[in-house]
Amino acid sequence: MxxxxxxxxxxxxxxxxxxxxATQADTYHxxxxxxxxxxxxxxxxxxxxxxxxxxxxxxxxxxxxxxxASLNGSVxxxxxxxxxxxxxxxxxxxxxxxxxxxxNFFGLVQPFAGGMAGFSVVVTDAVADDQDQHFSNFTPAxxxxxxxDYYVNDFYINFNNQDTTYNIGPSFAFKPRDDLSVGLxxxxxxxxxxxxxxxxxxxxxxxxxxxxxxxxxxxxxVNPVLGVMWSPVERWxxxxxxxxxxxxxxxxxxxxxxxxxxxxxxxxxxxxTSTVIRDRPLQLSIGSAYFANDHLLFSTDLTWNQSxxxxxxxxxxxxxxxxxxxxQWALRAGLFSNMANTPKxxxxxxxxxxxVDLYGGSFSVTNFTRNSSLSVGFxxxxxxxxAQVLATGVQDLQVWTLTTFIAASNSF
Amino acid sequence: xxxxICALVLLFTAATVHAADTVYVQSSKxxxxxNPSFQGQLVATANKGDALTLLETSxxxxxxxxxxxxxxxxxxxVNRKPPQDKITVIKGQDGGAPQDDARRRASSSASAAAxxxxxxxxxxxxxxxxxxxxxxxxxxxxxxxxxxxxETFMQAPAK
Amino acid sequence: MTSSPNKIxxxxxxxxxxxxxxxxxxxxQDFRRRAHAVNSNEFETGDIQAxxxxxxxxxxRILGREPLRDEAELARYVTLIGQALALNSGRSELSFYxxxxxxxxxxxxxxxxxxxxxxxxxxxxxRDEAELAxxxAHEIAHVQLRHIVNAMHIRxxxxxxxxxxxxxxxxxxADTAKVAFFQAVDQATxxxxxxxxxxxxxxxxxxxxxxxxxxxxxxxEAPSRFLTRIxxxxxxxxxxxxxxxxxxxxxxxxxxxxxxxxxxxxxRAQGLTDLNLPRRSERFTSYATHD
Numbered sequence: 001m002x003x004x005x006x007x008x009x010x011x012x013x014x015x016x017x018x019x020x021x022a023t024q025a026d027t028y029h030x031x032x033x034x035x036x037x038x039x040x041x042x043x044x045x046x047x048x049x050x051x052x053x054x055x056x057x058x059x060x061x062x063x064x065x066x067x068x069a070s071l072n073g074s075v076x077x078x079x080x081x082x083x084x085x086x087x088x089x090x091x092x093x094x095x096x097x098x099x100x101x102x103x104n105f106f107g108l109v110q111p112f113a114g115g116m117a118g119f120s121v122v123v124t125d126a127v128a129d130d131q132d133q134h135f136s137n138f139t140p141a142x143x144x145x146x147x148x149d150y151y152v153n154d155f156y157i158n159f160n161n162q163d164t165t166y167n168i169g170p171s172f173a174f175k176p177r178d179d180l181s182v183g184l185x186x187x188x189x190x191x192x193x194x195x196x197x198x199x200x201x202x203x204x205x206x207x208x209x210x211x212x213x214x215x216x217x218x219x220x221x222v223n224p225v226l227g228v229m230w231s232p233v234e235r236w237x238x239x240x241x242x243x244x245x246x247x248x249x250x251x252x253x254x255x256x257x258x259x260x261x262x263x264x265x266x267x268x269x270x271x272x273t274s275t276v277i278r279d280r281p282l283q284l285s286i287g288s289a290y291f292a293n294d295h296l297l298f299s300t301d302l303t304w305n306q307s308x309x310x311x312x313x314x315x316x317x318x319x320x321x322x323x324x325x326x327x328q329w330a331l332r333a334g335l336f337s338n339m340a341n342t343p344k345x346x347x348x349x350x351x352x353x354x355x356v357d358l359y360g361g362s363f364s365v366t367n368f369t370r371n372s373s374l375s376v377g378f379x380x381x382x383x384x385x386x387a388q389v390l391a392t393g394v395q396d397l398q399v400w401t402l403t404t405f406i407a408a409s410n411s412f
Numbered sequence: 413x414x415x416x417i418c419a420l421v422l423l424f425t426a427a428t429v430h431a432a433d434t435v436y437v438q439s440s441k442x443x444x445x446x447n448p449s450f451q452g453q454l455v456a457t458a459n460k461g462d463a464l465t466l467l468e469t470s471x472x473x474x475x476x477x478x479x480x481x482x483x484x485x486x487x488x489x490v491n492r493k494p495p496q497d498k499i500t501v502i503k504g505q506d507g508g509a510p511q512d513d514a515r516r517r518a519s520s521s522a523s524a525a526a527x528x529x530x531x532x533x534x535x536x537x538x539x540x541x542x543x544x545x546x547x548x549x550x551x552x553x554x555x556x557x558x559x560x561x562x563e564t565f566m567q568a569p570a571k
Numbered sequence: 572m573t574s575s576p577n578k579i580x581x582x583x584x585x586x587x588x589x590x591x592x593x594x595x596x597x598x599x600q601d602f603r604r605r606a607h608a609v610n611s612n613e614f615e616t617g618d619i620q621a622x623x624x625x626x627x628x629x630x631x632r633i634l635g636r637e638p639l640r641d642e643a644e645l646a647r648y649v650t651l652i653g654q655a656l657a658l659n660s661g662r663s664e665l666s667f668y669x670x671x672x673x674x675x676x677x678x679x680x681x682x683x684x685x686x687x688x689x690x691x692x693x694x695x696x697x698r699d700e701a702e703l704a705x706x707x708a709h710e711i712a713h714v715q716l717r718h719i720v721n722a723m724h725i726r727x728x729x730x731x732x733x734x735x736x737x738x739x740x741x742x743x744x745a746d747t748a749k750v751a752f753f754q755a756v757d758q759a760t761x762x763x764x765x766x767x768x769x770x771x772x773x774x775x776x777x778x779x780x781x782x783x784x785x786x787x788x789x790x791x792e793a794p795s796r797f798l799t800r801i802x803x804x805x806x807x808x809x810x811x812x813x814x815x816x817x818x819x820x821x822x823x824x825x826x827x828x829x830x831x832x833x834x835x836x837x838x839r840a841q842g843l844t845d846l847n848l849p850r851r852s853e854r855f856t857s858y859a860t861h862d
């Protein structure tokens with residue numbers, strides 16, 4: 001799903017053209033984690049609501065409407081992503097699992113200087129992919145010498161990919177008018193990705209191939225988020241958020257070590273470093289919310305991501321609803337999309353990135369006491385697409401994610 | 413995802429069947445009128461602690477159903493919680509007839525206050541305006557009337 | 572960055588500057604308030620205890636400034652009227668106390684927890700029991716509406732939910748709490764003696780007072796009558812000597828004209844006109860007018 005680098009194409013045939021896509025290190029999706037408590041229950045349709053600490057991320061202007069003197073909230077999520085690359089070797093599939101406890105969000109808001117000030121720590125993306133598989137007795141596709149025996153007795157793959165992005169920073173929002181608020185969050189951006197891929201191939205003809213790749217990238221930057229919220233008529237709210245991560249410094253390092261089929265010794269590692277800064281898309285979200293009464297609200301968001309480098313522009317939607325059974329219990333539900341920013345795969349081309357459009361739903365239950373609330377929720381998404389994990393050929397790819405989250409908030 | 417769609421549909425449906433709220437009469441007696449107005453016809457009189465079903469709210473009035481009656485009651489007379497017993501600052505003193513232990517309560521409030529750190533020196537440290545007169549407060553608290561006295565007082569000829 | 576994002580930024584800024592320049596169109600956004608907000612209006616025993624302890628300290632300050640009128644029968648009379656009104660208030664958990672202050676200023680005070688004061692000077696301006704009830708009802712209304720409690724955020728420790736765990740984890744210093752308590756008392760005393768309630772709270776107390784009066788059985792037009800009289804008296808006094816003792820009452824209460832307009836509107840809106848509820852001027856005269 002979110003495998004940053006198409007290293008998986010670095011197949012068993014040869015170690016040539018490894019990391020062809022490494023420097024382009026783009027995520028394939030932009031909406032991988034739903035941030036916050038209320039927002040995560042509502043499918044992330046929060047641009048026009050945003051009136052609690054998680055609003056600092058979705059639309060900082062919303063916190064100007066936060067009720068109560070001072071609020072803080074934190075969310076922990078346990079996320080599982082299952083990716084299945086079908087029929088990679090004959091009828092054998094590659095299976096990857098990404099799972100981990102993500103300290104999804106922490107934020108607080110407080111009245112300050114005639115407005116509301118806030119501070120938040122957001123994990124905007126977190127991947128912890130893992131693949132440990134052993135395949136035996138198959139002939140991989142793509143061998144180019146008809147006289148050669150490519151039959152594989154044993155193939156081992158160990159793949160581990162950690163990629164986490166943090167946004168940390170202050171916010172301020174104020175209301176120039178009762179029906180209008182403006183806010184800015186100035187996040188510091190920090191990203192670290194690290195992955196290791198280890199493959200061993202034992203052919204029937206006695207040849208042995210071993211490849212080991214290591215890649216790391218550390219990025220520092222800023223992510224200013226500008227938001228406005230306006231209420232054109234009673235009970236309606238319209239919000240707009242504009243954000244762009246500007247990477248200021250990037251250091252990457254890749255190291256490949258291998259033993260080719262036709263040589264007897266391990267080749268010395270090749271190490272490459274790079275300070276190339278990747279461009280990140282400008283993101284514009286427009287949301288609308290209808291506060292039907294104090295028990296019910298509906299909201300909808302559209303988020304557009306600009307096309308940068310080889311990533312295509314992406315439009316995601318989110319729909320959310322919140323219903324209070326009574327003053328102590330609330331239910332939230334939502335639907336959302338998480339579209340791929342990669343082109344659709346063609347059967348004839350090589351070096352293609354995986355493409356899978358995901359659709360998801362969310363649900364949460366919240367219990368309120370006077371000054372606090374506790375939520376438990378789920379969100380998940382599912383999609384079928386295509387991938388090219390080997391040098392040639394296209395596989396069906398199925399991805400599904402299930403996230404459980406627990407959130408607490410307090411007001412003082 | 414299918415579950416989520418179901419949940420969403422459920423939410424939309426749930427919205428139409430809004431759960432009824434109950435409110436409780438807080439005053440000793442509460443008049444229920446046909447309209448949100450004191451000039452309205454008197455429909456019923458509810459007593460302290462009676463549970464009413466909340467139907468509608470407006471600024472100073474709420475529409476309720478009470479037994480077989482439906483009408484409007486002043487919103488300040490009702491609350492979502494049943495009326496509480498008298499609460500004092502002294503633990504273990506909450507019950508008891510007010511007229512019986514008025515004196516005792518007054519003096520124990522004073523000691524509770526002292527226990528809370530209302531000593532002269534501490535007050536001077538913490539506060540910039542520390543002229544207090546606790547004996548006068550206790551005297552004020554000793555002026556007690558019971559509900560029966562009040563009733564008699566209010567039923568006297570209106571002169 | 573390509574040119575299109577820049578364009579969007581510029582458009583956004585233009586939009587902002589246009590909107591900021593315009594005047595208020597939609598009132599305070601109450602529609603954002605969700606159903607759980609009523610939870611914060613729920614008060615537990617600990618909160619009420621905190622409120623009473625707080626109000627009692629302020630009462631001691633008030634009595635530290637202005638002496639109690641030493642007249643037992645008058646005190647009992649004022650208490651009977653006050654209790655009759657209190658029985659019709661929504662705060663049955665409070666013990667209300669009523670007292671007359673031996674001061675020539677025309678004023679009345681209430682503290683959280685139900686300590687209500689009216690000055691001798693105010694009694695002198697009244698013509699009947701309904702007017703006295705009106706003044707007491709207005710003060711009870713401040714208590715009923717928890718104006719000071721909410722402004723100062725006077726709360727006990729929360730005894731349920733996440734907060735309990737928070738307080739277990741964070742602990743809390745008794746000394747810090749004491750200092751905070753006295754600072755809040757100072758603030759509240761300032762509010763009563765210097766700044767006064769804001770106009771919104773005063774008007775809300777007036778509206779609730781009308782309901783209290785009518786529910787108890789007093790003429791709900793008494794507040795307007797009394798207000799008109801002290802307004803006239805203050806004008807007269809101000810003409811005679813610019814800095815009189817009534818200056819204080821003027822400062823801590825909003826414009827009488829504004830209150831009277833609002834009272835008239837409220838009387839009509841709540842159907843409180845022409846109820847012919849008693850004024851009880853004879854009884855008032857027998858208790859309250861001898862020196």
